[in-house]
Amino acid sequence: MQNILDAILSGNAETGDYANLDLPEHFRAVTVHKDEVEMFEGVPSKDKDPRKSLHVEDVALPELGPGEAFVAVMASAINYNTVWTSIFEPVSTFGFLERYGRLSPLTKRHDLPYHIVGSDLSGVVVATGPGVTKWKPGDRVVAHCLSVELEASDGHDDTMMDPEQRIWGFETNFGGLAEIAMVKANQLMPKPEHLTWEEAASPGLVNCTAYRQLVSKNGGNMKQGDNVLIWGASGGLGGFATQYALNGGATPICVVSNEEKANICRSMGAELIINRAEEDWKFWDESGTKQNPKEWQRLGKKIRELTGGEDIDIVFEHPGRETFGASVYVTRKGGTITTCASTTGFMHEYDNRYLWMNLKRIVSSHFANYRESWEANRLVAKAKIHPTLSRTYGLEDVGQAALDVHHNAHQGKVGVLALAPEEGLGVLDHDLRDQHLDAINRFRGV
Template sequence: MQEILDAIQSDASGEDIANLAIPESYRAAHVLREEQAMWDGYESADKDPRETLHVDEVATPELAPDEVYLAVMASSINFNTVWTSIFEPLPTFAFLDRLGKESVWGKRHALDYHVVGSDASGVVVKVGSAVRNWKPGDRVTVHCNHVDDQDHSAHNDSMQAANQRIWGFETNFGGLADLSIVKANQLMPKPTHLSWEESAVNALCASTSYRMLVGDNAARMKQGDNVFIWGATGGIGAYATQLVLNGGGTPVGVVSSPERAELLNAMGCEFVVDRKAEGYRFWSDEHTQDEREWRRLGKQVRGMLGDDPDIVFEHPGRSTMGASVFITKRGGKIVTCAATSGYMIEYDNRHLWMKLKSIISSHFANYQEAWEMNRLLGTGAIVPVMSDVFALDHVGDAALKVHRNEAEGKLGVLCLAPEEGLGITDRAKRESVGEDRINLFRRMAASKA
């Protein structure tokens, strides 16, 4: 891997990179099948990713015809890495075993270790025999929609494919490593004005937000829409806030501290709900929701906007869905992509059907949607929301911060990249986008440290 890194750092030609040997093993963050029961009996909050995320050498898999070897310069932490590390809601080895039964190439994934990570930026090192649009030396980012084209269900919207998976979560050989195997239809051009780590933190969360709000498959936000965003400084919420502002809408962002409210204001979001300061308790006990709290939230939002939200950007799940359904405008949309507080949701259906509201499900993004979001990042219309960077050897520390909700936006992870700030090839564009915008989350995090 050092030879590959040296070639990348010296701007070697694609031909020279293609002639480099692929190592028999590489450094990777992974969990072990033999440890998948170690957290039995523990509460989620007491499970520590540092105990289960191991960073060590793993064997390099054979390359399939539609794949590339990617030298991973940087990656990032997503909630799915946390879930994998604490084996919730179930160990991911069942996903790998299922993939292993699909084909000869799928069999490679069913191992006793799972290399995790669903984001990456890096350089293509070698391509399979069926790869057409990419070549060694290409600088790329990776989206995590892992799907092939041999099922009819993949050909209208690939997220509807019967065998759709999330790379690095439901497949092996993910991005938190020095090397990865990636399908050619996961690759996108790296934004030239961003560093490796700034490029690596976007694809999963930003593309998810794009599909939920902008693409044709979910809320289809239009100019002038009022959008209520839970967790508006978190991974997907911070991209959602930018998309609403960029698309001519008005965001109302929900946060949990004055510092996060200040960050939202700095992003250009005028209307902020600090749920902790307001003391919202949507559940009066474990089994009973409090409609008075829904009404109180709705009144606060109407006081800001003069109207109810056209769209509610929903991902906490159980703790908030009742409130989300209630506060949405008549005929409005609640778009949901997750359930981080619990997936057995409850809401009062009268407030849904009698006011003609819609709940729309959304999950990651198809290639076109991910590509369009990457294009917005490439132009600087949308910027990364990275608040800190960790070395791969400290991936457990980064995952723990996400697990405990101690991080704003996204956390980058350096893999092959030896230091931060590398990989920028268009300084003029970076200057035009602005260091202050690109580094807003880092500056705000540093000021509160």
């Protein structure tokens, strides 16, 4: 790997130089093991420790197929899907790899006794497979995590509808928490050059997800003037949703859990803040089996106090079970609840009278198609939307990084250095960076 890293750090290696590099037979990667899927049997979810299940080890370089690329990974990041993979919830990801492996001899490469995880990266293309024309060795890139086959007609209007749509590094192998990642060439996008490697890697999954869920016609189709309720408004997803609301002329109503997070939202330009710690809502009884509509009403009253009597046009929903009943209730007549993720539980409950009789819509949203991802990355590259990176770990400490996210002991995104020897490298556009340095560093140290 050293010859690859030397070429990247030199700053003057060209396409031919990268094309002539010898690729290693093995590389370091973060994995979970198939023979350990029962290791947390009987352990409560919150007590399952990713440090025990995530391994940093040498793995064999796979064969590169048509339409694919190898990327030397300078940095990656932690998402909830890596946490779910590491604790084998809600299911083991090896079932995904087995099913993918049955499609063809090419996809069989993914069905291994180990799973290389990670759905974000920034780095440099070091090899391309047959048929790749847009990208070449030496290109500095980030990757979105949508993997599609597009052999069926379903995905040719919206690639997220492809029957073989998967999330790279979660439902496929050879993910971004590694020194080398294997991606489809249509996952690649230009690296925002005013950002460091770790900053550029961090928006990825959550930025594209937030764009589709809130902005795209496939999600909330947000317009100027909309009141947008954003749960976890300073978090990984919510931090981008807040920026998109402000950037698009909407009014975010930011729900956070403490004053420090409220100040992050204010620093982005949000003015309407609800601190959950102060409100102490009890949407569910102590047994967690029955909801309290009076608490929904109390939330609605608080929102109208902030908005001057207006209700919510769009709810940016991702906590799931804990908040979903309240989200449906507080949305205005004809409004929209956009939902993904469900980090507090997948089994949602709500009173359908408030949905059906008031003509509200629930819109499901899952990641983003290539065009939506490209637009989201373009806004980052233009410094219209900024990273939410708060802390960066080395690859050897990825278990602790995942534990931070698992226990919500983090803010924004947690980055992971792969080949990059230290933070702060990779910036080419220093003038643009200097103009937006405070916004780029907004989440740092929080």
